[in-house]
Structure formats: structure tokens, C-alpha cells
Amino acid sequence: MTTYRPAEAPEADPRVKAVFDDIRAVRGTDFINNMWRWLAVDPALLERTWAEVRDVVGKPSSIDPLTKEMIYIAVSVANNCAYCIHSHTAAARAKGMSEEQYGELLAIIGLAGKTNQLATALQVPVDDAFDLSKSR
Incomplete structure (x- = not known):
């Protein structure tokens, strides 16, 4: 059971749309999974978390x-x-x-x-x- 219901159109926020577009580009898919949709409640948190995921697990190392x-x-x-x-x-x-x-x-x-x-x-x-x- 969830403790939060995400917005119907989270991409109406330009910061959220920018992160979602980057997720799509990096992953080569249109699918945005629920973790990112739920984090979009706070665009700054979404941005920070995606940047860290992209940098730590997304980059070759x-x-x-x-x-x-x-x-x-x-x-x-x-x-x-x-x-x-x-x-x-x-x-x-x-x-x-x-x-x-x-x-x-x-x-x-x-x-x-x-x-x-x-x-x-x-x-x-x-x-x-x-x-x-x-x-x-």
C-alpha cells in the first residue's frame, strides 16, 4: 500500500519533464518506472537522486x-x-x-x-x- 499518490501529469513541471526526458534518453526507452514517478513529488529530490544514480551506476567504471x-x-x-x-x-x-x-x-x-x-x-x-x- 502506497503512502503517496503521484500527480496525474508530473511532467507539467519542467524540472520533472527534464529528468524524465534524461531517463528516457539514457535508458533508451519511453518507460518511466514508479520510483521516478513517486520521487517527482519533490523535483529537487528527483533531480538529485537521478543525478546520483546516473553517476554511480550509469557511468562506465x-x-x-x-x-x-x-x-x-x-x-x-x-x-x-x-x-x-x-x-x-x-x-x-x-x-x-x-x-x-x-x-x-x-x-x-x-x-x-x-x-x-x-x-x-x-x-x-x-x-x-x-x-x-x-x-x-
Whole structure:
């Protein structure tokens, strides 16, 4: 259930239209997903968020696009964001994620969650070898 109903014509605001046009151009599609439509409640928030997404995950970098999407899936699972799990799983599949890779990703997410919880519950101290401030 949503806590907000977006405007009927969000692109009536020129700032929103400019962001939506950029999303369409960058992604090569006319589809504007709900995340952007809901963020359009605040044009400044929409602009900032799109600029950051475009700069962090949209630009070529040393991390390939599929890996970026898989990281996004893992963080979305950890944060329990159903919307982002769905949208980034679809994006990862569009970028070539196989069913085998998806299965491995889910196994890693599950294992990381388990071992994180165990380390937290046991209050395991960080090894000196892993603490860069002590390993000189």
C-alpha cells in the first residue's frame, strides 16, 4: 500500500519533464518506472537522486554493469526493499544474469546474512590482520 499518490501529469513541471526526458534518453526507452514517478513529488529530490544514480551506476567504471545490479540486489535484500529487489533483478536479467548466477547470488546473500548475524551475536573482535590501522 502506497503512502503517496503521484500527480496525474508530473511532467507539467519542467524540472520533472527534464529528468524524465534524461531517463528516457539514457535508458533508451519511453518507460518511466514508479520510483521516478513517486520521487517527482519533490523535483529537487528527483533531480538529485537521478543525478546520483546516473553517476554511480550509469557511468562506465571498473565494476561492470551486471555486477553493479547484483550488488544492488544484495543491498536491497538486506534492506528489505521489495521494489528495488524486483527492479534490479529485472535489470540484472536484462544485462545477462543467468539463473545459475541468480542462484549463486541468493546463496551468497543468505550466507552473508547468516555469518553477519553470528559475528554480531558473538561480538567477534576484528582480527589485527584485517584492521588496516594496525597492520603496518
